[in-house]
Amino acid sequence: MRIAFRYGEKTREKEIEGGKSISEIIKDFGYVDKDMIAAKFNGKPMDLSTKLTEDGTLEPIKIDSPEGVHILRHSGAHILAQAVLELYRDAKPTIGPVTDDPPGFYYDIKMENVSLEDLPKIEEKMREIVGRNLEVIRREYGKEKLLEMFKWNPFKVELIQENVPDGSKSSVYEQGDFIDFCLGPHLPSTGYLKAFRLTSVSNAYWRGNENNEPLVRIYGTAFPNEKMLKEYFTMLEEAKRRDHRKLGTELDLFIFRPEYGPAFPIFTPKGVALRNELINYMKSLNRRAGYEEVWTPHAYKTALWDKSGHMSHYRENMFLMKIEDEDYGMKPMNCPGHILIYQRKSWSYRDLPVKFSEFGTVYRYEKSGVTSGLLRVRSLTQDDGHAFVRLDQVEQEVGILIDIVKEVYNRTFGIKELRFKLSTRDENNTSKFTGSTEVWNRATEALKKSLEGRNIPYEIKEGEAAFYGPKIDVDVRDAIGRYWQLSTIQLDFFMPDRDHFDLRYTDEKDNPQQPIMIHRAIYGSLDRFMGVITEHFAGAFPVWLSPIQVKVINVTESSEEYARKVVDILSMRNIRVDSDLSSETINKKIRNTHGEKIPYTIIIGEKEVAGKSISVRDRKNRQKNGVSLDSFLEEMEREIEEKALDITFCEKQE
RNA sequence: GCCACCGUAGCUCAGUUGGCAGAGCGGCUGACUUGUAAUCAGCAGGUCGGGAGUCCAAUUCUCCCCGGUGGCUCCA
Numbered sequence: 022m023r024i025a026f027r028y029g030e031k032t033r034e035k036e037i038e039g040g041k042s043i044s045e046i047i048k049d050f051g052y053v054d055k056d057m058i059a060a061k062f063n064g065k066p067m068d069l070s071t072k073l074t075e076d077g078t079l080e081p082i083k084i085d086s087p088e089g090v091h092i093l094r095h096s097g098a099h100i101l102a103q104a105v106l107e108l109y110r111d112a113k114p115t116i117g118p119v120t121d122d123p124p125g126f127y128y129d130i131k132m133e134n135v136s137l138e139d140l141p142k143i144e145e146k147m148r149e150i151v152g153r154n155l156e157v158i159r160r161e162y163g164k165e166k167l168l169e170m171f172k173w174n175p176f177k178v179e180l181i182q183e184n185v186p187d188g189s190k191s192s193v194y195e196q197g198d199f200i201d202f203c204l205g206p207h208l209p210s211t212g213y214l215k216a217f218r219l220t221s222v223s224n225a226y227w228r229g230n231e232n233n234e235p236l237v238r239i240y241g242t243a244f245p246n247e248k249m250l251k252e253y254f255t256m257l258e259e260a261k262r263r264d265h266r267k268l269g270t271e272l273d274l275f276i277f278r279p280e281y282g283p284a285f286p287i288f289t290p291k292g293v294a295l296r297n298e299l300i301n302y303m304k305s306l307n308r309r310a311g312y313e314e315v316w317t318p319h320a321y322k323t324a325l326w327d328k329s330g331h332m333s334h335y336r337e338n339m340f341l342m343k344i345e346d347e348d349y350g351m352k353p354m355n356c357p358g359h360i361l362i363y364q365r366k367s368w369s370y371r372d373l374p375v376k377f378s379e380f381g382t383v384y385r386y387e388k389s390g391v392t393s394g395l396l397r398v399r400s401l402t403q404d405d406g407h408a409f410v411r412l413d414q415v416e417q418e419v420g421i422l423i424d425i426v427k428e429v430y431n432r433t434f435g436i437k438e439l440r441f442k443l444s445t446r447d448e449n450n451t452s453k454f455t456g457s458t459e460v461w462n463r464a465t466e467a468l469k470k471s472l473e474g475r476n477i478p479y480e481i482k483e484g485e486a487a488f489y490g491p492k493i494d495v496d497v498r499d500a501i502g503r504y505w506q507l508s509t510i511q512l513d514f515f516m517p518d519r520d521h522f523d524l525r526y527t528d529e530k531d532n533p534q535q536p537i538m539i540h541r542a543i544y545g546s547l548d549r550f551m552g553v554i555t556e557h558f559a560g561a562f563p564v565w566l567s568p569i570q571v572k573v574i575n576v577t578e579s580s581e582e583y584a585r586k587v588v589d590i591l592s593m594r595n596i597r598v599d600s601d602l603s604s605e606t607i608n609k610k611i612r613n614t615h616g617e618k619i620p621y622t623i624i625i626g627e628k629e630v631a632g633k634s635i636s637v638r639d640r641k642n643r644q645k646n647g648v649s650l651d652s653f654l655e656e657m658e659r660e661i662e663e664k665a666l667d668i669t670f671c672e673k674q675e
Numbered sequence: 676g677c678c679a680c681c682g683u684a685g686c687u688c689a690g691u692u693g694g695c696a697g698a699g700c701g702g703c704u705g706a707c708u709u710g711u712a713a714u715c716a717g718c719a720g721g722u723c724g725g726g727a728g729u730c731c732a733a734u735u736c737u738c739c740c741c742g743g744u745g746g747c748u749c750c751a
Binding site: 117120121127134136177191192193201203221226229230240266270271277389391392576578579604607609614622 | 676677678679680686706707708709710711712713714724725741742743744745746747748749750751
């Protein structure tokens with residue numbers, strides 16, 4: 022057979038006798054590399070032990086390549102399962118995949134519960150197995166034989182039944198006494214797994230369904246070398262320091278009182294300062310985009326929620342109550358309120374689009390297990406808005422919104438990593454979606470065009486549209502690498518229709534028409550957004566957002582009066598200023614102001630009093646002495662006005 | 676919601692054969708008057724998440740609640 026061998030830029034070709042293994046063939050080419058753990062044959066990853074019988078191209082897979090790491094981790098999962106089986110005889114491994122996010126692997130195992138303290142023991146057993154350097158052997162068997170081999174493990178039996186067609190063969194991987202039903206490929210031997218660690222233990226259900234058997238999920242990760250493993254854990258610790266729950270407490274932005282309201286955030290003065298800045302900024306963007314601000318109540322009779330469809334589609338997430346023998350519901354969404362405002366008069370096609378915005382606080386019952394800090398809560402304030410548009414206006418309106426999303430995230434907040442998702446109707450299951458195919462298609466096309474016209478890469482999530490229309494969602498990562506949905510742009514043909522609110526406008530031929538509603542939020546939820554930016558900035562907010570923008574500290578009592586004067590001037594200029602004029606040492610005061618991540622600290626001592634000046638220190642430890650208060654104010658007001666991401670006063674030349 | 680782990684002062688955490696509850700930070704008071712990342716001393720602060728049980732005795736053991744954290748199909 023004819024084999025081409027490619028590494029790097031070079032390709033060589035040779036006639037090879039059929040039936041030789043990949044590692045033998047590669048050796049024939051004179052290639053030796055101890056980091057090679059597998060190879061691609063015609064682009065498909067395979068074990069080094071695979072025997073080739075046909076022509077093709079071979080390429081080595083090195084342990085530090087993306088494919089190599091994947092194989093490494095997959096073998097890590099197998100070694101984990103082997104270790105568990107050696108320690109817990111009754112354990113029954115189920116599935117053990119590689120995960121990208123977090124980078125690593127897990128194995129779901131039916132076994133007695135283990136805690137974090139058990140992990141070192143399992144890890145040690147894994148090291149022992151690695152030390153044995155067991156050869157990893159791939160074997161193929163027919164379905165009957167596989168079922169026989171795994172009859173002790175009902176989960177594997179189920180997997181075999183499901184994945185191996187009758188009469189066909191599939192593979193298992195064997196290392197020492199351990200054997201697993203698996204497609205592979207894997208490391209040549211267990212000794213290649215050098216840098217790994219078990220990270221956590223959790224719980225999952227067979228096939229992710231809570232009605233199925235609970236399984237113990239053990240997480241681990243592996244890297245090509247110790248150095249990369251260490252770096253990964255350093256990065257994780259850094260992420261923990263950025264956790265908004267920790268920073269929120271330290272910086273005094275919000276509190277929770279779970280005994281009175283689990284997952285109901287309470288915002289303190291500093292948190293509200295930040296929140297108000299976010300709100301004011303979004304209000305200006307909304308005005309620019311033609312949204313008129315409105316305000317609607319927090320509760321309505323359920324009659325409204327019946328009409329909007331929430332009572333039938335969203336009931337289990339609603340806070341319901343009875344008042345004077347009438348049923349009421351806290352609002353889970355603002356849209357019906359905005360519809361009432363639309364309905365107050367009649368509209369011509371010339372009036373559209375009609376757009377309303379509201380910082381509307383909504384209440385949603387979330388299952389207790391899914392709430393998380395500010396990122397998933399039960400009372401949240403949306404920067405909500407609804408546009409009532411004609412079908413021919415959808416593309417333009419959505420385009421305006423996408424531009425705002427980009428401006429807000431990329432430019433103003435410096436968040437580059439956005440994930441756009443287009444959720445569409447599942448064509449094979451149209452029953453759960455309302456409206457005509459034609460309208461769906463045209464609307465979905467309009468969303469696509471708005472994205473593609475701006476060269477925005479996006480994922481299509483088929484079947485994940487809301488029942489009332491397709492949508493674009495934007496996700497952002499948190500400190501631990503989890504994605505959270507923030508912005509959303511949703512099309513809705515459902516609430517305006519005859520069965521619901523029967524919205525109208527009059528077209529150019531004097532016929533009644535139904536507008537399409539666009540539900541949109543840029544921050545999504547202010548609460549979640551605050552959590553995300555707290556982690557993004559690691560609590561060191563740009564000046565315009567900082568709850569405290571400047572702190573004034575004095576060196577001794579003799580400079581107190583002058584310091585107070587500086588504080589007064591700053592606060593008259595609408596700067597959020599704090600001061601520490603106590604008898605603590607200057608060292609301590611500086612330390613504190615750094616801990617509070619305050620952008621600028623003004624230091625007042627005898628020299629400043631004498632020179633009618635100030636000294637400014639920023640949170641990056643830079644300092645400018647003896648400058649005028651005016652020049653500082655001017656620069657700071659510029660930073661606030663421009664929403665500058667960086668603090669630069671102290672780096673400017675005199 | 677389900678499962679695992681966890682719950683001690685405002686915050687971070689100690690506290691083992693079950694025997695009167697601790698530290699640091701923060702707060703308050705006083706002394707000190709300090710020039711660039713923790714001055715010193717004293718004081719206050721806890722139903723050991725809540726309830727029930729076992730025991731002479733429970734923060735500690737058992738059970739039930741309430742919360743928090745992580746996870747709940749990235750398939751073999």
